[in-house]
Amino acid sequence: MQGNSEKWEGSPESIAYRPGIGVYLTVLAAAAVVIGFVGFFLWYIPTIGLRNIHPALPYVLGAFLFGACALLFGGAAFVAGMAIKGRVPFYSKWLRWLLVKIYLPVMVMAGGILKIPKIRIERAFIEINNQMVRLMGRKFRxxxxxxxxxxxxxxxxxxxxxxxxxxxxxxxxxxxxxxxxxxxxxxxxxxxxxxxxxxxxxxxxxxxxxxxxxxxxxxxxxxxxxxxxxxxxxxxxxxxxxxxxxxxxxxxxxxxxxxxxxxxx
Ligand code: SF4
CATH class of the missing domain: 3.40.50 (Rossmann fold)
Structure with missing residues (x-):
């Protein structure tokens, strides 16, 4: 702050900024369980009708859903890993898209179920976003x-x-x-x-x-x-x-x- 007699320095009540990677991992685990259950029923219910069309169709749908979940949670685990380490060998636009468009709503939903205050979810999201932006490695003018x-x-x-x-x-x-x-x-x-x-x-x-x-x-x-x-x-x-x-x-x-x-x- 510039030289002055009434220097303002905030107070101990200032909300401290703390990375929330632990929160991210907790809600991620909860989301995995919830999505696992929902995914099972999403797979199981149509299989009854699909089997009548072709016996292999339930397995095709199952493989597709499993692949989508593996991609989603693999990406989430990767994001968590790089957020914990603070560095990653490459930056992925796709992962940032997942973070902003998919993981945040999932985190908020899982946080609601686990009664985690929304502000903690938001801090985790902000922290991970910042690390990703740093990892972009791009230097702007x-x-x-x-x-x-x-x-x-x-x-x-x-x-x-x-x-x-x-x-x-x-x-x-x-x-x-x-x-x-x-x-x-x-x-x-x-x-x-x-x-x-x-x-x-x-x-x-x-x-x-x-x-x-x-x-x-x-x-x-x-x-x-x-x-x-x-x-x-x-x-x-x-x-x-x-x-x-x-x-x-x-x-x-x-x-x-x-x-x-x-x-x-
Ligand atoms: S109080 Fe007003 S003049 Fe002083 S630093 Fe803030 S904006 Fe500037």
Whole structure:
């Protein structure tokens, strides 16, 4: 934060960011059991009719369902393995598609059955997404990177309008926008303070960045990641010393690291 007398540093109530790979594995196991049961009945019921058409058809359907499940859970186990290790020899677009479009809804469903709070599922999803984006190994030009910040990061009593032009910020140090602006200048990265998810999505479609660093709460990040797929997005969970949507914060060093992970300089 820039030099000032009223330095804001958050509080112990800030929600700590913890990778949720354990949650991912738990819900994955639960989903395997549920899908196994459902899959059996999906196979068994049609076999009665299929057998009348041709005796081999139930086995063909069984082999198809088994192959689909093996592919699904093989992919999920692979994602978990690479998330635990933090590295993988190659990146697969297909696996990221599975994570966003299939595994997340399955995780939410299984989490509901196991009574795992949705926020933990979302954190697991965000963590795995970030690792996958890092593993893409692609380095983007800084000018093609967009940092998206929520408006609630601004000091509540600041009268300066930063959502239209972040450069209006006077850098007084009462919130982290001044630091983010310095970071944006240092790396030549575009910084945008958004008033909401719709505005953020519009900004992305206007700017057409190659990659995005987004800061928000778990719920907004999760929906943003789904909506913006296949765009590579590094999602950083905000600090919430005063609760949701009120003078939230971000770890500047995490943003700096995310820029380094994604960019060529
Ligand atoms: S937006 Fe800028 S001027 Fe306003 S409180 Fe934050 S750092 Fe200070």
């Amino acid at each position: 800084t000018e093609k990177l967009l940092i998206l910040m929520p408006h609630c990061i601004q000091f509540d009593e600041c009268k300066i309008k930063v959502t239209r032009n972040v450069r209006n910020c006077a850098g007084c140090g009462k919130c982290e926008i001044g630091d983010l602006l310095s970071l944006s200048d240092e790396f030549g990265v575009n910084l945008f303070i958004s008033t909401g998810g719709t505005v953020a999505r519009r900004k992305v479609s206007e700017e057409r960045p190659d990659a995005v660093i987004a800061v928000a709460c778990e719920r907004d990040l999760t929906s943003g990641l789904q909506d913006s797929y296949p765009l590579p997005v590094m999602a950083l969970i905000n600090k919430r010393p005063r609760g949701y949507c009120m003078e939230t914060g971000v770890a500047i060093e995490e943003v700096r690291q995310a820029i380094r992970d994604l960019c060529t300089k």
